[in-house]
Amino acid sequence: MVMATAISGYTSNSASAKKCRKKKDLKVKAKNGLAALTPGFAGADIANVCNEAALIAARGDKTQVTMDHFEAAIDRIIGGLEKKNKVISKLERRTIAYHESGHAVAGWFLEHSEPLLKVTIVPRGTAALGFAQYVPSENLLMTKEQLFNMTCMTLVGRAAEQER
Known part of the structure; x- marks a missing residue:
């Protein structure tokens, strides 16, 4: 829940949360895009998506959380970790x-x-x-x-x- 507060504009003690600030138009996109990408999600699931998006942005040394980070977070929560080392012919x-x-x-x-x-x-x-x-x-x-x-x-x- 600490990371989610960074996205909604509040400050947090977490170093990675401080790196992530929201875009001004993220609220508008979130209403339309995130609702469609997260059908059936409960409040805790959405908080998990926000936390995961903030972590993904922080891992990439980004100063803002974008829709790309949210989409990657949703994919990770629904499908699991991406297997980058899996060799597929x-x-x-x-x-x-x-x-x-x-x-x-x-x-x-x-x-x-x-x-x-x-x-x-x-x-x-x-x-x-x-x-x-x-x-x-x-x-x-x-x-x-x-x-x-x-x-x-x-x-x-x-x-x-x-x-x-």
């Missing part, structure tokens, strides 16, 4: 790209699927070589059509790999 990257694009294309054409938010082929976490992120539904119950579309979107990633 060109063929594997291509296969991962087909797999993730299969999820995205299926989600686009299926009527009862959740809207796509982001697709990446950056390896993160222990097993994920990429992921497709969707805007979660507010509904607690799913219809038969929604369940069928979710199943199709899940399976079409592997099918896209086979069809390339």
Whole structure:
């Protein structure tokens, strides 16, 4: 919570928090951009994003926290640490790209699927070589059509790999 106070304009005793000051237009961008990038996040999750964004900016010796820092923080919280040392061949990257694009294309054409938010082929976490992120539904119950579309979107990633 100490880092979040640096972003909202208050001073803090933390050295890295002192390095990070907000941009004047960050509030406007935050209302539109961050809300769309963090669907379903609770207050603690958003505070975690703010702290992580401040840390990313401080690691880069930046004096301001930008939207790029917030986007990197959201990716890190949702997907895990980026595996920069993971060596992936060109063929594997291509296969991962087909797999993730299969999820995205299926989600686009299926009527009862959740809207796509982001697709990446950056390896993160222990097993994920990429992921497709969707805007979660507010509904607690799913219809038969929604369940069928979710199943199709899940399976079409592997099918896209086979069809390339």
